[in-house]
Amino acid sequence: MLTQLIYSLTGRLEFTISGGIRMNLVSFSIKTKGIHNFTRRLTTVFSRFGFSERRTRRALYSVIKSLEPYEAIPSFFIPAVVLNRHAKLLAEIAGHRAEVGIHGYVHNDYRTLSHKEQHKQTEKAISVFEEKHIPFQGFRNPYLGWTEESLEVFAQLGFVYDSNDAVIHEVIDLEQLSPLLLSGYEKSLELFQAIESNSYNLRPYFFGKLVRIPTSIPDDEMLFDRLRFSEKEIGRIWTCIMQRVYELGGIYVLNLHPERALLCKHPLNMLLSSTLDQSLPVWVTSLAGVAQWWIERSQFRLHFEPLASHRWQVEATCTSRSTLLARHVEVEDQPTAKWYGNDFQVLSQRFIINAPQCPCLGISLQTSQDVENFLFEQGYPFVRCSEQDAHNYAHFLDIPEGLGTTRKEQMQRKSALFKELEELETPLIYYGCWPKGYRAALSITGDIDSITIQDFFRRVVEV
Numbered sequence: 028m029l030t031q032l033i034y035s036l037t038g039r040l041e042f043t044i045s046g047g048i049r050m051n052l053v054s055f056s057i058k059t060k061g062i063h064n065f066t067r068r069l070t071t072v073f074s075r076f077g078f079s080e081r082r083t084r085r086a087l088y089s090v091i092k093s094l095e096p097y098e099a100i101p102s103f104f105i106p107a108v109v110l111n112r113h114a115k116l117l118a119e120i121a122g123h124r125a126e127v128g129i130h131g132y133v134h135n136d137y138r139t140l141s142h143k144e145q146h147k148q149t150e151k152a153i154s155v156f157e158e159k160h161i162p163f164q165g166f167r168n169p170y171l172g173w174t175e176e177s178l179e180v181f182a183q184l185g186f187v188y189d190s191n192d193a194v195i196h197e198v199i200d201l202e203q204l205s206p207l208l209l210s211g212y213e214k215s216l217e218l219f220q221a222i223e224s225n226s227y228n229l230r231p232y233f234f235g236k237l238v239r240i241p242t243s244i245p246d247d248e249m250l251f252d253r254l255r256f257s258e259k260e261i262g263r264i265w266t267c268i269m270q271r272v273y274e275l276g277g278i279y280v281l282n283l284h285p286e287r288a289l290l291c292k293h294p295l296n297m298l299l300s301s302t303l304d305q306s307l308p309v310w311v312t313s314l315a316g317v318a319q320w321w322i323e324r325s326q327f328r329l330h331f332e333p334l335a336s337h338r339w340q341v342e343a344t345c346t347s348r349s350t351l352l353a354r355h356v357e358v359e360d361q362p363t364a365k366w367y368g369n370d371f372q373v374l375s376q377r378f379i380i381n382a383p384q385c386p387c388l389g390i391s392l393q394t395s396q397d398v399e400n401f402l403f404e405q406g407y408p409f410v411r412c413s414e415q416d417a418h419n420y421a422h423f424l425d426i427p428e429g430l431g432t433t434r435k436e437q438m439q440r441k442s443a444l445f446k447e448l449e450e451l452e453t454p455l456i457y458y459g460c461w462p463k464g465y466r467a468a469l470s471i472t473g474d475i476d477s478i479t480i481q482d483f484f485r486r487v488v489e490v
């Protein structure tokens with residue numbers, strides 16, 4: 028038996044009991060939290076949302092204010108039906124105060140929809156955003172429930188990016204959790220289709236023209252509501268994730284639902300200020316900012332012209348935001364700056380270097396095209412060459428079988444290849460992941476699932 032909650036249009040809440048009703052919100056909650064926790068969740072709902080927009084407005088502005096000193100804006104995602112009811116509030120923040128993206132037409136799991144239905148609902152969501160004049164670039168699925176078909180739909184309908192790939196950071200001591208909490212935690216990981224965190228998985232990547240920006244878990248809901256960590260502990264966990272992301276040179280996309288924004292204000296400020304403790308700068312920005320950067324960066328190229336033995340003229344075709352990195356080479360005529368590990372930054376787009384080999388990769392003639400695409404995207408220059416000429420280059424790759432067909436295979440092979448390139452101890456010049464010498468990136472995002480108590484209960488009937 029499931030507790031069915033119906034919010035009637037007259038504004039009256041009715042609690043009725045019925046069996047076998049398919050409800051996304053209810054089934055998701057019970058599946059991952061158990062009936063006891065679900066009941067507890069109901070109590071919290073009344074404490075976090077009001078019957079008016081007031082509390083959520085305060086929460087949204089609290090996040091916006093926390094980011095102001097970092098000259099950054101948050102990225103919020105909202106289902107179209109919720110936007111439709113609160114268009115004025117969203118119009119007030121969309122643009123220079125916050126980025127607003129689409130979180131479904133209603134708050135449902137796209138994994139339960141056919142390709143055609145996903146297309147239809149996404150189109151419906153777009154038309155609501157257009158009608159309300161809310162600009163958008165990105166899509167995040169409720170429950171991070173995306174499929175290959177979703178990506179095709181997003182690309183077809185002109186989205187610039189999606190932010191659904193859930194990367195798990197192993198920062199929680201699982202042995203300390205009770206069996207009940209542990210099983211809930213594991214169910215969440217399964218539901219979010221979580222993948223391991225490594226330096227490759229923490230970068231954006233292209234799916235056709237769509238930029239895919241990974242999001243990080245555990246999110247605020249897992250830490251605060253399920254595992255019941257204290258504010259201080261959450262601040263410590265987020266800061267610890269930021270430290271790891273910094274070391275890996277990736278992006279930390281925090282998902283902080285506005286309903287917990289006031290409760291997590293202190294941990295959020297701890298996380299943000301931890302970015303200032305690093306020796307290299309961390310780019311705090313919106314997801315739209317990341318997506319635009321990834322598109323800009325994809326056009327960058329490097330060209331090497333031999334001048335004499337062990338001497339090359341390097342020409343970088345890029346914008347002024349690029350981070351041009353070098354290792355184990357000597358730059359003759361232009362300024363450089365210390366960067367991370369063995370790498371230093373070259374502060375010019377045209378310069379002469381000395382090195383025992385050409386500081387780019389050689390790839391065999393039979394290596395498949397997807398390896399080329401991968402190297403372009405990761406900012407590593409290469410030339411096709413025969414095995415006999417391999418010694419002229421920093422490193423030689425011979426991968427005729429390519430980088431895999433299934434998602435799992437591709438993730439594994441790309442992660443391994445990326446690690447191999449990162450660890451090279453030979454002369455190399457390449458493009459860093461982030462602009463202007465930033466070592467890592469941080470985006471504060473939040474899914475506005477509901478704005479009022481009414482929205483919360485409407486979700487049950489809307490899906």
Ligand SMILES: [Zn+2]
Nearest residue numbers: 169170474476
């Ligand atoms: Zn959501």
